[in-house]
Amino acid sequence: MVRVRSPQDFWAGILFIVFGCAALWIGRGYAFGTLTKMGPGYLPTALSWALVAIGGVLTARALAIDGPAIERSQVMPQLFILAAIVLFALLIERLGLAFAVVLVAVTASLASRDMRWSETIALALGIAALCVLLFVHLLGQPFMVWAF
Amino acid sequence: MNCRLAMGRSGRVGALGLALLALVLGPRPAMAQQDYPNRPLHVFIGFPAGSGADILGRYFAAQLEKLAGKPVVVENKPGANSNIAAGIVATAKPDGYSILFIASSNMAGSRFLFKNLPFDTVKDFTPVASYAEIAFVLTVGAKSPIKTVAELTAYLKSRKQNKYGATNQTAILSTEYYKQLAGLDAVHVAYRTAPEALPDVEDGTLDFMIMDGTFAVGPIKAGKVRALAVTTAQRIATLPDVPTMMEAGVGTFEFSPWWGVYVPAGTPQPIVAKLGAWMNQISRTEEARQFLERIAASPLSDDSKATAARLQEDIVKWEPLVKAAKIEPQ
């Protein structure tokens, strides 16, 4: 059984191979052309193959040479942050800047182990007020502030 | 995963649930037609900030803001020959708050140049007004010995490998039209902006270029490029000594790109009339005329019906041009 001796390099290699293949697949319809009359597909195809090759080299090397392991992820904090960002995208045009910011600030704060509700609510309200003042009033951005 | 965290999170998951509830129950802003406008207007321009089209549009947007009494926000959505901007307005709510500022070449030409347009430039829009007409200028480098269009045609015919520069669809089409009428062959070199192409025109790397009047005026007056002709039907005030293409002997050549205002089809007639009246008012001011003259343009003030007629004329003109130029639809 071949052992993965360098997990970081191994998975980086796999990532590159996956991206390269995906790019090759998505770009399969673009005209190729020649080197001197390059079509839109020339460079993407060439680069995709290069990426797959690099990924292959990395993966192969990872089976032969030792390297650092991948640090563990807590997963939940990261999910809360990503959820907060997605939430903002969904809420900004429905609830307006003020409410969106409050909800997003709270959701993001939930990612922290040391979170305290009193602090968080105060912070959320504060940063919402700051955003409205800064972006809408000072910088004149055309954001919807309230839902009504 | 850390189990200790999962336990203490129940309260937090509840908070997340609250947020999702807010999402579901979130109200949407209501539309009101009587007191138009009661919110900011959004003008969409299909060209990047700082381009000739953008400067022109922003001037009118700024004047419009004064008349409308509400902020007018200009949003640049460049790309795909203004199709992105047009697409956004085509599918926007027909309440008069999403407005398209777009060139005639895009509105008239897109249907022939693109295969799968998600909108129809005639059916999905209501024309509101026209506001400016721009001249394009046929230029060569100042160091070039060529002084007239006739000389240029003779020169190009005598060589096999000719190159011309173009930055947008109007320029490409007018060049193809010229090539067709004069019986020439020249290959197109693409540039993103006119200033990028300027050094190549100046030193003769490009044999000629039909460029936006707005950007041509500066280099012409500085003596870097020479204007051989303008593409409009009449000479323009900014360059009174430059003949038109027709005067210079190129058959029935006439290309007068103009800029118009459009809203989604189905926008209530009173709103269209109100917006159109404001735009016409701006075009008729002396200040607007002076501003436009600086950028080699002249004001237009058609109302909704006249603009629709102008557009129809252009569509009729463009179809044979595109076919004759053998441009493949994308």
Next chain:
Amino acid sequence: MDLFANLATGFGAAVTPVNLGFCLFGCLIGTLIGVLPGIGPIATIAMLLPVTFGLSPLGALIMLAGIYYGAQYGGSTTAILVNLPGESSSVVTCIDGYRMAQKGRAGAALAIAAVGSFFAGCVGTILIAAFAPVLAAFAVKFRSPEYFALMLFGLIAAVILAHGSVVKAVGMVILGLLVGLVGTESQSATARFTFGVPELYDGVDFVPLAMGLFGLAEILSNLDRRGDRRTAATVISSLWPSREEIRRAAPAVVRGTIIGAVLGILPGGGAVLASFAAYTLEKKTSRFSAEFGKGAVEGVAAPEAANNAGAQTSFIPLLTLGIPSNPVMALMMGAMLIQGIAPGTAIISDRPELFWGMVASMWVGNLMLIVINLPLIGIWVRLLRVPYRLLFPCIVVLCCVGAYSVNSSTFLILMMAGFALLGYVFGKLGCEGAPFLLGFVLGPLMEENFRRSMVLSFGDPTIFLRRPISLCILLAGLALIALIIIPQFRTRRDEAFQE
């Protein structure tokens, strides 16, 4: 001498209360938007263009220029404090600047960045005043073939930028190139990798990419440990650089200034290379090259100086040739057109008070900015002492609002989330963001210039070798490749010897 007379005219025109007011306003707004993630100088200047209709030409240009370099200073601030690059040129400052902040040297990093930028700004102003026409003549020699060679050189340099594995850096550059190709290809008007999404037709926007890949990814990885990697030293750090730091930074500032001044003049995208090139030079020639990537002071000083020098000299093509070097200059040109000044006319001779007034106001602007930014350092450092659990939600919120402000598009926010996740994964796998970003920025430019060169030469690839400047750059690129590969062989041989 003529120069003094001209400068006197310039200062006379620029140092009026009204124009000073415009300058201050521009610098303040510029610093603000530079610090705020998302909204940048292009959007701000575009928004203020209508306001300039009613202003005097010099006043309008001074204000807009102030916004431009104010944003440069501000962008470096967030790069150092929270790993958020304000512009593509601030990305390099993130690498060592942020690490310095984590080691408690935020104040020193900010001070070096500010002073280095000021020095570069002064030199830049002198260069413009004394050598504008000469520099312009040099800049005009750069056409598509030369730009292609330059971009290619830049990409090779990007690999040196990385402090980890060379193979991974190459992979990241290639991946960045691919992401950079997303959008509509100009010569054939084909949409590539756009999945039919309108927001992608013009390519992936830099702002959500940078905010996600750098700022937010950093937050995601910080949450894997208690707070961020700041050491206790943060509490007791001094605000100013130590004498050792100053001694190391000073020559780096000078080298960065030269690189930035030269690359900034090139209209076709040289300025974006300036900070990367300065960083690479420092890394390869410094005695302390092992420190790069962990908080080397040269890694902040040189790119910052290069940035600002480039920002100053990027005005030259516009003022002397009427050719804008970047989108901000295009907007400035728009402002001039509105005022009835057709750029491309010899502004130096036709409107001397305008040209020299601008030159003088550049120096005044730099002076104002350093006066504004130095005292702010104390506030920024104090901000860093806020407990991380309160700081990071604010950063998340500001990034979201900033991403939305680019185009009022929620798609960009979702894209930013995607890049945040990607950046987090990259971090876990030891892949670096800076080479990726350089590939992203340079890729499309390189392709465009290559294709245009091919069309212009009717398919003859020797055009790159026949033109002297592009030949030199290509040879330099080969030398750079050798520089990368040879050390690899040496270490392999050493390893072999040890076994």
